[in-house]
Amino acid sequence: MDWTILIYKTIFLFIILLVTLLVAMYSTYGERKVAAFMQDRRGPNRAGPFGLLQPLADGVKMFMKEEIIPLSANRVLFILGPSIAMTTALLTGVVIPWGGIITIGGREFSLQIADLNIGILYVFAMVSIGVYGIMIGGWASNNKYALYGAIRAASQMISYELAMGMSIVALVITTGSLSLHEIVAQQHGMNWNIFYQPLGFLIFLTCAFAETNRAPFDLPECETELVGGYHTEYSSMKLGFYLFAEYINMFISSAVIATLYFGGYNMPFIDQLGLPQNVVTLLGTMFFFLKIFGMIFLFMWIRWTLPRFRYDQLMNLGWKGLIPLAIFNILATGIYYYFTELS
């Protein structure tokens, strides 16, 4: 066992964890600002300069709130729900390649914690487990609204995961690999997958909105109908965990979308500049984060533009719209590659 690698991985793991939490924290701030700007308001601007300390104040507020567990709730599951939601949200970041290779003292360090050869499947597995956080929380609350929210979350996730998986199948046909590192490496330069899989990207994006429970697919929370949806009975930091998990999910899905379709840490025209490799890697990581922030902005932009779907519309779109489209996409991609590889 090589100790430097172990220490490096541990440190890097903590950095990623911190960055994830920090980005999620400031996503809440960003969301409030974006929402305000789109409604001709100013947004939070009292706590610190430009209201930059607002997330901190929110966090403190969440911690100070009274912790209430309803008497009729299942105590164990009630606590397990937000824990699962938070844990699975944080686990996904492990396989995402945050950058290229950094050379320190003649040794090469990869800016990816685990280069699984089935990276995409791992992401899917984690996202699917994330549903349990919501389902268990909604069920354990012993509240009709929470149960409704949980049922909706479960059915929504199942229907949209299908289309999402199929849009990825088409992507896997084009790239020929399930490893995220490999997929990013193939998109070197401007060979971004979005140019090869525009329809697949659109399907994946729509499903990502549904998977993260973001508007216009935020039916599990659905303030107007279900009070608070699955987290109706939650208070204090357990509620904070749920809300925070949503923002982490948003960050991670933005990272996944940027990795799969926008070339990850690849920067156009970086080879022509002739920079040393470490600089290239760092620039690439910065560019990757720029892409992620762009995606997060898109998430927010859509949320404050579109109204919520009705439940039957949601199911219609999923089963009658996206899944046939995804199947068509797979067929078209498959036929194209079958004939191009024959000739």
Added chain:
Amino acid sequence: MEKLTNRSRVVSDKKMTFLEKIYLPAIIKGMFITLKHFFRKKTTINYPEQKREFSQIYRGQHVLKRDDLGRERCTACGLCAVACPAEAITMVAAERKPGEENLYREEKYAAVYEINMLRCIYCGDCEEACPKEAIFLTDRIVASQYQRLPFVYGKELLVEPLDPDKRIDVSVRQTDEVRDFKLNKRFAHNK
């Protein structure tokens, strides 16, 4: 019937075309609308730092005016209390003693004059009813309180300060037209 605006559109449930069915053009159109608003001038006013300009006829906290010699104008006739639709005004009248001529203009004055700012609806009827041009509504805002009792304003808060520099300016409301109206015996309040 004549339309008020030209924005109304007749709703139809015709079959959607393919472009309408895939939603995307409509979504992108909507996103550009929100993006347009993103860069638009914000309508919010940062309240404690910036203050909105009041209208000329804004009706805020009352003032009990003194005349040019610094004497209270109020004679405790009670017309304001009668006119008040919210019954927010109460007063206790007292007779002016010899030697108090520099304090009160008339022979009778209000020993106690209270306005309950929680009851007051700031309609300005008291101002209209007053025959002595003693009470006016100003553009000052009634400060918020934690309890109800401090909202009952007594004379110490209502009567304007003696100091000529600290007088409350009501020249916007105390115009010549108001004076003529007050002196005109045709009106019920002045008979």
